[in-house]
Amino acid sequence: MEEPEEPVAAEMLNNRRDLATVNAKAYLLKNSTRSNLNLYDHLARVLNKVLDERPENVVDMFEDLSKDIKRSQFSKKMDTLRDEPESSAAFDLAETRKVLFSKGGAEGLEGQEEELVETPLPNVMELAFYFEQAGVGLSREETYCIYLALKQLVDSQPLQKCRFWGKILGTQGNYIVAEVEYREGEEEEEEGGEEDIDEAEKDYGKDDDEDKERQEDLDPLPKSNYKPPPIVPKEDNHTGVNKFIYFVCSEPGKPWIKLPQATPAHIVAARDIKKFFTGHLDTPIVSCPPFLGNEAAYLRAQIARISAGTHISPLGFYQFGEEEGEEEEEAVRDSFEENPDFEGTPVGELVDTSTWAHHVQHILPQGRCVWVNLAQKKEDDFEEGEEEEEKEEEPDEPEPEVGPPLLTPVSEDAEINNTPPWTGKLSSNLIPQHAVAVMKSNLWPGAYAFSTGKKFENIYLGWGHKYSAENYSPPAPALLQQEYLSGPEITEVDDPSVEEEQALKAALEEQKAAVEEMEDMEEEEEEEEDD
Known part of the structure; x- marks a missing residue:
């Protein structure tokens, strides 16, 4: 009864080894997500090359053989007569800096003494x-x-x-x-300079000004007396x-x-x-x-x-x-x-x-x-120009910074x-x-x-930034402008009733009749004076 146990155990051990071999081969056949290659095929190619060429000290150059075979997988399958240009970042940087190490030959030797002086x-x-x-x-x-x-x-x-x-x-x-x-x-x-800034400020919001002009043609609005600060x-x-x-x-x-x-x-x-x-x-x-x-x-x-x-x-x-010491004290x-x-x-x-x-x-x-x-400069510009029609209150003199x-x-x-x-x-x-x-x-x-x-x-x-203890947050927007003061030219009037419209119409007719009567009387007086 004990004799069949040894063949069964050996068979189970062989099955385990076969399963481990299959799993190992499956792992080696797994493709890379980068190059889409697998280690099993790569090792097979490397070993084939070693057996074909049989180089000396193969263990020392095994890594180089692996790199050459891997690089050959990505070489272009094209036969061209021109060398492909290098496109690496190091090559571009070397091309840029090559100008710095060039010297002007004989002219450079002549001016070398002057440069040293x-x-x-x-x-x-x-x-x-x-x-x-x-x-x-x-x-x-x-x-x-x-x-x-x-x-x-x-x-x-x-x-x-x-x-x-x-x-x-x-x-x-x-x-x-x-x-x-x-x-x-x-x-x-x-x-350029502040003139460019001035032009940019003029263009900034130009479309809004055009929209306002169109709106004023339809319904005239009160004009703002805001004046931008001087540049x-x-x-x-x-x-x-x-x-x-x-x-x-x-x-x-x-x-x-x-x-x-x-x-x-x-x-x-x-x-x-x-x-x-x-x-x-x-x-x-x-x-x-x-x-x-x-x-x-x-x-x-x-x-x-x-x-x-x-x-x-x-x-x-x-x-x-x-x-500097002889100048005025106020001078900077x-x-x-x-x-x-x-x-x-x-x-x-x-x-x-x-x-x-x-x-x-x-x-x-x-x-x-x-x-x-800026206030003094504005006064100087005003003296050179035309006289102002309406004189506004002069602002307080600003304190110098x-x-x-x-x-x-x-x-x-x-x-x-x-x-x-x-x-x-x-x-x-x-x-x-x-x-x-x-x-x-x-x-x-x-x-x-x-x-x-x-x-x-x-x-x-x-990085060109100033230190800030807190995280940067954009500045708060400016305060909203105040509403226009309520007045008869802005305040809307309630719609009149029918009786009020009729009374207003009658009053306008009476006023018109009185004006016509006055004109007739003036004409009669002028005719009598002419006679």
């Missing part, structure tokens, strides 16, 4: 060395490409000063920003927010594009909105409240705001000139010079915010660095929700005698400044 090109690699100690900056490869791109800009433009301002990130592309200053008499005239004029070149000119490019090797001048309307509107940059300057800014400009204008406004709030220098490095100081007697500040003291100062003018709520009285003057210590900056606006630290606490002092802005994340005593620099690497 005097050039506005900054030593970006040296500054990157100091920022790298603090863990700030870009990779060395990208920094060197930006260095070559700045050289390309200096060679193509008549510049007196050039500086790597920073890099602003975007969703589809980034902006590399260069801060430049033209030589005297070489600067091109800027086109704040932009600041001239080399003054205020337009002290410097900015060029941007999306990638080192691509052409530099000059940004427009900053206008007060754009700066004021940029404070009320928060938009991510796309990397395309011609992208329209769709926001509430509306921003009358494209991404180039919005980028220029953000650069002006970041520069005014984050560009700092060691206290005492700059000083006001002698001519907008120029300074390097202090030749500045001996440097110890690195250990530069961690304190009281040893740093702002060297870029503060932007007032009006959108300018120097306040302008005043901000912190130049070279104000950083320690006087306002806090952000009990958070200091600046954070200072040393790049290394282990070797403080060879460390650099680094200041980090908490108001504009991405803004940094370093100093080694006599040398300093500012840089910005971020």
